[in-house]
Amino acid sequence: MxxxxxxxxxxxxxxxxxxxxxxxxxxxxxxxxxxxxxxxxxxxxxxxxxxxxxxxxxxxxxxxxxxxxxxxxxxxxxxxxxxxxxxxxxxxxxxxxxxxxxxxxxxxxxxxxxxxxxxxxxxxxxxxxxxxxxxxxxxxxxxxxxxxxxxxxxxxxxxxxxxxxxxxxDFEPLQTIPESRVYVSPEAVNSFVKKFVNFTQGKVVSDHPRAAGIEIGRPNEFYRRIRIESNFGKMTVFVTDGHLPFPYGRETTGFEVQNLNETLDKAQKAGAKILVNPVQTEARESAMVQFPGEYIAEIHARLK
CATH class of the missing domain: 3.10.180.10 (2,3-Dihydroxybiphenyl 1,2-Dioxygenase, domain 1)
Known part of the structure; x- marks a missing residue:
């Protein structure tokens, strides 16, 4: 019961x-x-x-x-x-x-x-x-x-x-802070960012109008990417027209690790599937993983 x-x-x-x-x-x-x-x-x-x-x-x-x-x-x-x-x-x-x-x-x-x-x-x-x-x-x-x-x-x-x-x-501190991954239309993004930032009392840490399209599965193109940080955590906003290849948009959280390849190896040994192989853009390397139960997550590491 x-x-x-x-x-x-x-x-x-x-x-x-x-x-x-x-x-x-x-x-x-x-x-x-x-x-x-x-x-x-x-x-x-x-x-x-x-x-x-x-x-x-x-x-x-x-x-x-x-x-x-x-x-x-x-x-x-x-x-x-x-x-x-x-x-x-x-x-x-x-x-x-x-x-x-x-x-x-x-x-x-x-x-x-x-x-x-x-x-x-x-x-x-x-x-x-x-x-x-x-x-x-x-x-x-x-x-x-x-x-x-x-x-x-x-x-x-x-x-x-x-x-x-x-x-x-009383939890142990996090080693890294995960990011919410939010896909928003061009029509809604400015309203969303303004209102969400005001609510969280956070700040826009970057607003890139020509981020590499490979980050959303569209190489050789560009899109707008916004990063927000506050006491509510981190958020990456992807501004798109909704023409997204699978699995982009299905992931809601990105997890930061110290070594991406080691983490992906552990994931595969634990039954997860690599949906998108590691991609390097700007200061990070990232991949998409599907865990048992069909949960999809982005995993990334900072490039040194």
Whole structure:
């Protein structure tokens, strides 16, 4: 039987996990003061991964074999405001945190469209500030055993979760910060970037009008690429006409590693497929990988 009334955040998976694991990762009660940024830390940005139940363990095992890390106790929960049941588990790795779901029932709309969950210091203020910056609240706030949740959608389509919890986990620092990868149309990009940057209190670190098209599978062409950084983490915005060869646009997160070739070797040994071989552009080398369960990720390393 599914455990009742829990949210689709890593907090619920912690609270429903085993006692010894909780004692290892839970820290002191959150007493954040308000400041200009609503974000807690990129450490608590959880990439949302939806896989079929029969591939659940294969995926989490493969991801950890590739990047390292640990995972919580697995359980079956209701993680949406309407009835549903899903296998749930979170993965803590040096390159980012995942919330993994394997629904045993149909997935209620619009869950599955959100690519990441952002932990915020002040939930009501975050929802209000997102709305005032042009975000749609597509899942109205709901309360669970650990805190509160909502799902928001920005101009251009980028969809994310906002969540708040009373007790903040005490995780090991990330070795590298993952990036959200967002594909946006030319018509929507300026509105999206302006409003998202204002919401996150971040900054545009680069806006390249003629980035190498090979980065989106279109060699010998150019496209606009924007990089954003804030306390909510990193984001790369790809401005395209939507004429994208597979798998571009299917990946929602890019993971940074120290040695790309070594990581890809580990991934293949753990059952992952290399969809796009390593490509070097500017200061990075990157590849596209599909893990068991059909989850697609970009993996990159900085060129030295």
């Amino acid at each position: 599914a455990k009742p009334a829990s949210s689709f955040t890593l907090s619920e998976m912690l609270l429903n996990g085993n006692t010894s694991f909780i004692q290892k990762v839970l820290g002191k009660r959150n007493t954040f003061e308000k400041n200009s940024s609503l974000a807690v830390s990129p450490l608590f940005n959880a990439t949302h991964v939806y896989v079929k139940p029969e591939y659940f363990d294969q995926f989490t095992d493969s991801f950890i074999a590739t990047f390292g890390g640990t995972k919580s106790e697995q359980g079956v929960y209701q993680v949406t405001p309407t009835p549903s049941q899903t296998m749930s588990q979170f993965v803590l790795s040096p390159v980012g945190t995942l919330s993994v779901f394997g629904f045993k029932t149909p997935v209620p709309y619009p869950f599955g469209s959100e690519s990441i969950g952002y932990l915020v210091k002040d939930f009501d203020r975050a929802v209000q500030f997102a709305r005032s910056n042009g975000a749609e609240i597509i899942v109205a706030p709901f309360t669970d055993l650990a805190g509160r949740d909502a799902v928001i959608r920005w101009p251009g389509g980028f969809t994310s979760q906002l969540y708040w919890i009373e007790t903040i986990p």
